Amino acid sequence: MVIFAPANCARLIVKVGSALLVDPDGAVRRAWLASLVADIAARITAGQQVAIVSSGAIALGARRLGLAKGGRASLEDAQAAAATGQIALSQVWAELLGAEQLNAAQILVTLDDLEDRRRYLNAAATLNRLLGLGVVPVINENDSVATEEIRFGDNDRLAARVAQAAGAQGVLLLSDVDGLYDANPSRNPDARHIPQVARIDDGIAAMADGGSGSGMGSGGMASKIAAARIATGAGIPLAIASGRIDHPLSTPARHTLFAAERTATARKAWLAGGLTAKGAIHVDAGAATALAKGGSLLAAGATRIDGGFARGDLVTIEGPAGTIARGLAEYDAADVGRLLGRRSDEHADLLGYAPRSALVHRNHLALL
Numbered sequence: 360m361v362i363f364a365p366a367n368c369a370r371l372i373v374k375v376g377s378a379l380l381v382d383p384d385g386a387v388r389r390a391w392l393a394s395l396v397a398d399i400a401a402r403i404t405a406g407q408q409v410a411i412v413s414s415g416a417i418a419l420g421a422r423r424l425g426l427a428k429g430g431r432a433s434l435e436d437a438q439a440a441a442a443t444g445q446i447a448l449s450q451v452w453a454e455l456l457g458a459e460q461l462n463a464a465q466i467l468v469t470l471d472d473l474e475d476r477r478r479y480l481n482a483a484a485t486l487n488r489l490l491g492l493g494v495v496p497v498i499n500e501n502d503s504v505a506t507e508e509i510r511f512g513d514n515d516r517l518a519a520r521v522a523q524a525a526g527a528q529g530v531l532l533l534s535d536v537d538g539l540y541d542a543n544p545s546r547n548p549d550a551r552h553i554p555q556v557a558r559i560d561d562g563i564a565a566m567a568d569g570g571s572g573s574g575m576g577s578g579g580m581a582s583k584i585a586a587a588r589i590a591t592g593a594g595i596p597l598a599i600a601s602g603r604i605d606h607p608l609s610t611p612a613r614h615t616l617f618a619a620e621r622t623a624t625a626r627k628a629w630l631a632g633g634l635t636a637k638g639a640i641h642v643d644a645g646a647a648t649a650l651a652k653g654g655s656l657l658a659a660g661a662t663r664i665d666g667g668f669a670r671g672d673l674v675t676i677e678g679p680a681g682t683i684a685r686g687l688a689e690y691d692a693a694d695v696g697r698l699l700g701r702r703s704d705e706h707a708d709l710l711g712y713a714p715r716s717a718l719v720h721r722n723h724l725a726l727l
């Protein structure tokens with residue numbers, strides 16, 4: 360079976376892991392990449408739009424600078440390696456795509472670019488326009504400026520987020536392994552391959568063992584399962600397949616397919632899967648019930664806030680028994696603080712300006 364064929368996948372995100380891009384001795388695996396790019400060109404000719412999430416900057420740069428790579432590098436060394444490797448990486452992609460008469464476009468993002476609502480919408484618009492123009496976006500984390508706190512740290516979850524932003528119908532993670540096994544196959548020769556995962560439960564998550572198999576990247580199977588959770592939760596199927604074969608998009612080969620869980624609007628999916636909330640609004644039992652029935656969060660039911668969030672920021676909504684929802688705050692934290700427990704007809708006097716109807720509107724809220 361050819362994975363995510365153009366007929367049922369108009370937009371595809373292909374993620375390429377470090378070990379596929381770079382040999383253990385630090386050289387770019389050009390011949391294999393050319394075979395992948397030929398496949399991408401054929402898909403584009405067949406009407407599919409394809410964006411690439413490419414790892415490899417740190418592995419490439421580390422080699423050029425004589426630095427340690429993978430998990431052994433300090434943050435400063437990883438940043439220096441990324442800055443050096445990224446320019447070489449984009450050159451390789453531009454050359455290989457150019458040889459197929461395709462334009463490459465580079466997008467480097469940090470976690471905040473896909474978490475902050477305004478920046479997420481900007482990134483989504485750029486991707487959309489590039490794909491509409493027939494350009495192939497090549498996306499990586501902006502590792503040279505990303506510090507530990509603001510890092511995705513792995514391109515698997517980045518690919519899932521990009522898929523959401525782009526409204527893609529499939530995410531393909533090309534790796535050094537041909538899918539998920541019931542145990543780490545590089546440590547357990549009896550591990551069994553799992554062709555399809557209908558639901559990611561704790562048993563599936565527990566199968567991932569250790570970090571990056573090659574020691575070059577940062578992902579490992581755990582980050583691929585985390586990516587599958589994000590993508591499938593947003594209604595986008597995700598597959599893990601081997602990049603250890605030439606023409607990996609056109610050669611039928613064993614893989615693991617994580618089926619899409621449900622369809623959801625892009626914004627709700629993003630809210631449900633968002634990684635970093637800027638604060639929390641605590642609510643009473645009445646408000647929790649109203650939210651469960653599909654209502655907005657009104658100030659009358661809010662009891663307390665945590666964090667210094669601003670209007671538009673993602674906040675969690677905490678009920679008496681734990682987190683019940685995530686949503687976009689309609690007010691800055693200071694104003695929410697003024698409105699706690701107050702009826703809507705008091706808001707204008709308390710704030711000194713015409714208020715919105717809710718602290719978090721139901722259109723910008725996802726129940727967990």
Ligand SMILES: Nc1ncnc2c1ncn2[C@@H]1O[C@H](COP(=O)(O)OP(=O)(O)O)[C@@H](O)[C@H]1O
Nearest residue numbers: 376534540543566568571572573576578579580
């Ligand atoms: N249950 C599992 N099934 C398959 N691979 C696993 C599992 N648990 C751990 N792994 C390891 O995860 C590796 C893939 O992750 P990684 O090396 O980070 O790939 P990439 O560079 O493509 O992101 C495999 O080579 C394998 O060593």
Ligand SMILES: N[C@@H](CCC(=O)OP(=O)(O)O)C(=O)O
Nearest residue numbers: 377415416417514576577578
């Ligand atoms: N952004 C990093 C790659 C991080 C990453 O996820 O690596 P990998 O696990 O090989 O996909 C880089 O370009 O080196």
